Amino acid sequence: MILDQSAKKAFNSFNQSLWKKLERKEITRTQLFEGRFHTFFKNYFHMEIDGNVCSAQYLSYLAHGHEEIDGASQILNDLFKVNKQILLATNGVFKTQIQRINDAQITHFFEHIFTSEKIGVEKPDPRFFEYLFAHSHALPAKTLIIGDSLSSDILGGINAGIDTAWFNPLSTQNFSQIKPKYQIENLSEIKQFT
Incomplete structure (x- = not known):
């Protein structure tokens, strides 16, 4: 093999x-x-x-594997400094995600880490976001989900009635029916939403 x-x-x-x-x-x-x-x-x-x-x-x-996306630490630090509430929402495996976040030394930026494994439903299910809002101080009208998956992050945000930003660093063409409100190619572009 x-x-x-x-x-x-x-x-x-x-x-x-x-x-x-x-x-x-x-x-x-x-x-x-x-x-x-x-x-x-x-x-x-x-x-x-x-x-x-x-x-x-x-x-x-x-x-035990993680690779920083260019500018991730900087944007997290910038948002953290201006007291923006940062939540992490993932469909990944809880134990795996926590290990990676800890190893990357970015845990302290997140007020909460929400995983579908712990919640019991996957993004894009609206119940994922209902749980997130019920267990945080986030308000839907003031929330922006930034994600690289149209089918889980962006559709999930749309289903939950929150603003969405598709992180699309390769400028992939979107042929789907899922239309994010915003599209960014570099994480530094997040500053425009703060």
Whole structure:
């Protein structure tokens, strides 16, 4: 078995398709985590593996990997200095996300960290945002969600009736029906909304 660029690309595409199914409630988190490696290895490499073991190892590696998006620390610091309330909202695995945020040394910027795993529903479900607003001091009319996913972050914000900004650093064309209020290519552009 060779894990070359072709295999990595195929896995990333397959993995993203599963996350999209999760967002649409077509599968459960358990089905995603238990099935993604087993199914991928069976279909791509014609191998039978224990998907749970592979998933646990993958999440362990993922938890210890983080790469700062250009300007992220600076914009977080700038917003924090002017007392902007910063919340983190993710569909990612709680333990993995917390480890990555801690390792990146940015935990102190966030007043709250909301994960779908703890809330029990995934973005874009409006209940995710109902929970967020019920458990923070954020007000929908004064909230802007900034995210890189049209189907979870931006659609979730639209479903919740809040302003949305699509972080699109590669200037990817949006062919979907999901229309963010704003689009930014660089995190420094967030300053225009403060």
